[in-house]
Amino acid sequence: MKKFLSILLAAMMLMSLIACGDKAAVTDADETATSASGEKIVLHYLDAAAYGVDEFDAMVEQFEAENPNIDVQVEHIANDINTQLAAKLNSNQLPDIFATNTGNETVRYSEYAYDFTGNPLLDKLKDSALATSNHTDGKVLSVPMSFETMGMLYNKDVFEKNGITELPKTISELRAVCEKLKANGQTAFAVAAKESWVLNQLSTHFMVPQDPDPEKVAKGLLDGTYTMDTLKNFSGLYDVLDLMIEYGPDKPLEYDWEMSETALVNGDCAMIQMGDWCYQALKSFNPDANVGMMLVPTSENPDEAFLQNNVSWQLNVNKNSKHVDAAVKFVDYILTSKPGVEWFMRYHGSVPSAKETYGFENVNTLASSAAEYADQTVRMLQHSEPTEVMNGVGPELQAYMLGQTTKEKSIAAIQALWDSVAE
Amino acid sequence: MKEQSTQAFKKHSKQLKTMHGTSDLLAFTLPALILVSIVMVIPFCMNLYYGFTEWNGVSSNAKFVGFNNYKKILFHDPTFWRDMWFSIKFGLFYVVIVNILSMAAALALYRQNKITTLGRAFLFVPFVISMVAISLIWKFILTSGFQNIYEKTGWALFGLSWLGDPKVAFYAVVLISVWQNIGFYMVIYIAGLINIPTDILEAAKIDGAGAWTTFWKIKLPLLMQSVTICLFCSISFALKLFDIILVLTKGGPANATCSVAYNIYREAFMNYHYGLATAKSIIFFLLCIIITIVQMRITKKREVQL
Numbered sequence: 001m002k003k004f005l006s007i008l009l010a011a012m013m014l015m016s017l018i019a020c021g022d023k024a025a026v027t028d029a030d031e032t033a034t035s036a037s038g039e040k041i042v043l044h045y046l047d048a049a050a051y052g053v054d055e056f057d058a059m060v061e062q063f064e065a066e067n068p069n070i071d072v073q074v075e076h077i078a079n080d081i082n083t084q085l086a087a088k089l090n091s092n093q094l095p096d097i098f099a100t101n102t103g104n105e106t107v108r109y110s111e112y113a114y115d116f117t118g119n120p121l122l123d124k125l126k127d128s129a130l131a132t133s134n135h136t137d138g139k140v141l142s143v144p145m146s147f148e149t150m151g152m153l154y155n156k157d158v159f160e161k162n163g164i165t166e167l168p169k170t171i172s173e174l175r176a177v178c179e180k181l182k183a184n185g186q187t188a189f190a191v192a193a194k195e196s197w198v199l200n201q202l203s204t205h206f207m208v209p210q211d212p213d214p215e216k217v218a219k220g221l222l223d224g225t226y227t228m229d230t231l232k233n234f235s236g237l238y239d240v241l242d243l244m245i246e247y248g249p250d251k252p253l254e255y256d257w258e259m260s261e262t263a264l265v266n267g268d269c270a271m272i273q274m275g276d277w278c279y280q281a282l283k284s285f286n287p288d289a290n291v292g293m294m295l296v297p298t299s300e301n302p303d304e305a306f307l308q309n310n311v312s313w314q315l316n317v318n319k320n321s322k323h324v325d326a327a328v329k330f331v332d333y334i335l336t337s338k339p340g341v342e343w344f345m346r347y348h349g350s351v352p353s354a355k356e357t358y359g360f361e362n363v364n365t366l367a368s369s370a371a372e373y374a375d376q377t378v379r380m381l382q383h384s385e386p387t388e389v390m391n392g393v394g395p396e397l398q399a400y401m402l403g404q405t406t407k408e409k410s411i412a413a414i415q416a417l418w419d420s421v422a423e
Numbered sequence: 424m425k426e427q428s429t430q431a432f433k434k435h436s437k438q439l440k441t442m443h444g445t446s447d448l449l450a451f452t453l454p455a456l457i458l459v460s461i462v463m464v465i466p467f468c469m470n471l472y473y474g475f476t477e478w479n480g481v482s483s484n485a486k487f488v489g490f491n492n493y494k495k496i497l498f499h500d501p502t503f504w505r506d507m508w509f510s511i512k513f514g515l516f517y518v519v520i521v522n523i524l525s526m527a528a529a530l531a532l533y534r535q536n537k538i539t540t541l542g543r544a545f546l547f548v549p550f551v552i553s554m555v556a557i558s559l560i561w562k563f564i565l566t567s568g569f570q571n572i573y574e575k576t577g578w579a580l581f582g583l584s585w586l587g588d589p590k591v592a593f594y595a596v597v598l599i600s601v602w603q604n605i606g607f608y609m610v611i612y613i614a615g616l617i618n619i620p621t622d623i624l625e626a627a628k629i630d631g632a633g634a635w636t637t638f639w640k641i642k643l644p645l646l647m648q649s650v651t652i653c654l655f656c657s658i659s660f661a662l663k664l665f666d667i668i669l670v671l672t673k674g675g676p677a678n679a680t681c682s683v684a685y686n687i688y689r690e691a692f693m694n695y696h697y698g699l700a701t702a703k704s705i706i707f708f709l710l711c712i713i714i715t716i717v718q719m720r721i722t723k724k725r726e727v728q729l
Contacts, residue, residue, distance in 0.1 A: 083692050086480050108481045108695065194587070194675060253587030253676040254566050391693050399677035402589065 041323045043072045043330055044095040046085060048313055050078035051280040052347030059339045063330060070326050096321040097331060099145065099313050103383030106134040106142050106314045113141035114317035114324055121328065124336045129353030132311040132383070142314035143331060146350035149293065149370040149377065150201060150275030151307040156290040158270045162186060167294045169302035171239050178247040181270055188247035190269035192260035193401055196394020202273045203393050203414075204381040205296040206237040209304045218384035222422045228415040229408075233298040238400065238407040240297070245401055253398060265289035276366035277312070279349045293370045307373050310380035311353060386421040393417065473701040480697035492702035503703060505678070506686040507710075513597060513682065514661035521601045521608060521657055522650070528605060529612030530638070543613070547606030554603070558670035561599045562586070589679030592672055596680055599667055604660065608653045615649030616642065644727045651722040658718060662711050683707050 049056060053076050060072050075095070077084050082105060088094055089112070100106040106113075116122060117140050122130060129144040154167075162184050168174040178188040192198040210232040211217050220226035228234055245252060249269070261278055263269040265286035273296070282291055295305035315334070317327045334340045336354040344352040349364035362368055370377070382390060393414055400410045474492060478485035496503055528546055532539040549557060565585040573581035585595045619642060627637050665684040668674060674681035674689070681689075687707065691700035 086692075089481060108479060111483060194673070196673070196675065251566075251584035251587045254584055259566075387694050391689065395675060395678045398675055402677055404589070404677060 041070045041326045043070060043097065043323060043327055045072055045074045045330070046081070046088070046095040046098040047074055047076050048078060048081045048099040049076065049348060051349065052343060055343055055347035059334075059343045062339050063333050063337075067326075067329070070330070072330060094318050094320070096318050096323060096327045098316050098318070100142070100316055101383070102132050102144070102311055102314050103385075104387055106316065107136055109316055110134060110136040110141050112316075112318055112320065114319040114321075114328070116140040116143055116317075116328075119328065121332045121336065124332075124355060125353045126355055129311050132314070132379075134314060134316075142316045143335060144311035144353040145313040145315055145335070146311065146344045146348065146352050147309055147367075148275055148277045148312045148350055149307050149309040149367060150273075150277075150380070151205070151370065151373075152271055152294045152296050153264060153274050153278075153291055153366070154271045154294050155264055155267055155269075156292050158186060158267050162270075168297055169295055169305045170297050170300045171236055171243075172300060174240070174297050175243060177270075178243055182247055187249055187263075187269045189244040189271055190249050190255055190260050190263035191244050191252070191273050192255050192257040193244075193252045193398060194254060194256045196391065196398070198257060198260075198273060199394040199397040200385075200390055201275075201382055202240075202296075203237055203397065204308065204385070205273075205306060206234045206240075206298050207231060207381050208306050208308065208378045209233040209298050212378040214379050214381040214384040217381060218386075221418045222386075224422070228411045228418070233304060234411065235407065236298045237397075238410070241397065241401060252401060261285060264291065276364055276370055277350070279364045279366045282366075291366065293366050293373075295373060295376055303376075305376065307370055307377045308380040308382075309370070309377045310383055312380075312383075386418075388421050389414075389417045470701045470705065473698050474705050475702075476698040477696075478698045479695040480691065481695070485698065488698070492699045493706070495699065496703055496706060502678070502681075503683070503686060506681045506683050507707075509593075509679075509681060510662055510664065510683045513593070513600075513664060514658060516597045517600055517661045518654065518657045520597065521604055522653055524601065525605045525608035525653070526612050526646075528609045529616055530642075532609070533613045533616040543606075543609070546609055549603045550606040552603075554666040555670050557599065557603055558667050561595075562671055565595055586672060587676055589676050592676060592680050596664075596667055596672065599671070600660070600664070604657070608657065611649050611653050611656075612646065615646045619645050644725075647722065647726040651719065651726065654718055654722055655715060658715060659711065662707075662714070 045060075047056065056076075057074060060074055064070060064072060081099070082101070085094075085098055085100070094112060098109075100109060113134065116133075119140075121143065122140060125144065129147065130140070132144050134141040158181075159165075159167075162181055164177055164180060166173075168177050181188045191202070207217055208214065210226065211220075217226065217231075221228070221231075249255065249263075255263070257274070257278075258281075260269075260272045261274065261282055262285050264272045264274075265282050266289075271294075276293065282289055293307065295307060297305045315331050317324060317331060321327055334343075335352070336356065338358050341352045341354055341356070341358055342360055344350050345357065345360040345362045347363075349362065349367065351362060351367055396405070396410055396413045396417075399405045400407065405413070473485060475487060475489060476485035477488045477491075528542075532542045532546075569581040569583075569585060572578070583591050585591050623641060623645075624637065627641055632640065663684055664682040665688065668680055668682050668685045669688075672680045674685050683703075684707075687700050687703045690696050690703060
């Protein structure tokens, strides 16, 4: 139903795109008219948030009330924002402020991005967040929005009901948990194996044991320092995939993210691979669900089980915008003001990149559950992966899950993806 | 009959010319011409250029690389040819099945009465619904719907993993495409059948031809014009197959249902190789042209004029 709604909305958005052409022209006209007389500045903001949208708009209204000369026009696009943004750029309608995925997606827009170097805003953000910005040519071309963590999600009630008190940290402990669940007739896994991005995210958990610095691993794979077959613990991925098939549903490859999350909250399965960003979705599927986050075991060493954490979205200011100063002011407001931080923590359900949190508590219990593993949390590797690899790993792992290929062939195929980029 | 009408048309157009001159004709065609060039011709020419560049769709400068993209596709891109094979295989299944079924439906429903009107409406409704909505409905039917039927009946057909098994997923895509489009081709065939003069059919009946002979010797030859149109439409639909794939399978499982159009989309909007994707689309365009020209040549020859 939700998917259906989102498609419906996407269709409506497409329609509105046609209408937007005229609208943009109109606002452009009164923009020049009013800014000439020094009255009102219009900012266009392209937002990617899927949750807390109404509260975001309320926050924007508050900003407008505090800055009566600025009018912010927000466009929320939760699906396929990359294509929309490229389309806007190529029709000369790049918004004044726009959100992009951390990593390659942001770097692609470097030549249009305003340089934040030396801006006082940067001092108000955490260093670990700033490390994820677009640092092309040593500049600061984007500012980080908020932190998200991914790992294994588990249904606490199902674990408790089946007498599992210790969370597994090694692959054999994970197998023992699966067997215990199976003995009680409980399906252990329902991973969203239909989604190529979920399988890719899963695979990155088995790449970080090599080195906690994701850029180093990615760079090493590109220049040949590392290879997939010798990458530490990468073969563990296939052991876990085996478990996911053996103790998973009958038709594992039919599970998309929605089915996977629904199965988890309804207790139809005990564990899935996902991140804390799905908290609001889980709540909407079943408000009573009791879900926690646990480490992803990658070997027989409990210290080599990790969570991955990163800033997933960056804010960019269009450097060719007529109102760069106002745009930066708005970005500062979203990221560091009290209403902005409140929005991240109470309505969006993520950990803001600002140092000051004004004593708010994060509603997202998954995020706080992940925070317990701070010393076993590393930066996400997927944002350092080349796009071709990111899109190519999923189908290769699906082929393995279907029994079309062997572990060795699958690893070689993933190596070939990296090689094709390195050429 | 047809000759008469073309003669009449020629005469009429001659009159038009002498009456209003070419400038009037131009005035009528110009708006269409301008629109077509804006949305088709000009973008196509731009595509020709981008096919020779390396461009990610965002950067302001596209690097000219000559024929590199084409070389890469022809010699170093097995995925493109794998997906091309999928599209051709899909095309074979789809074109044959949809044309046979829609012709059968047309033969059953071309006489006008209350029951056939209802039947036509039922078959035509899926064609009116958007492909995206249809794919979503079928996604539900194939996953939870079939699962429930299987649990009640135990029939193995419903127990298959329709979207999770590469072999079965192919037939799922064929099934849905056929189901959606039968109505459209049926209408074309019905129009063809209605146009067959009844005196010929009566003459055949008097001469003792049964339903089978009438179909093969009279109806089918006289339907060849409709067959040409239907084959043309169904081949181009099959080659362009995209929306079902995007909504229903996303090319999966394990790239088993990746059509050429989806391959090009992925290259352009997921891998950001806009130049390469453009080159692929041009190769694909040429292949489509060749296939349709061959098809038109073959079926045109078999058309019978009364």
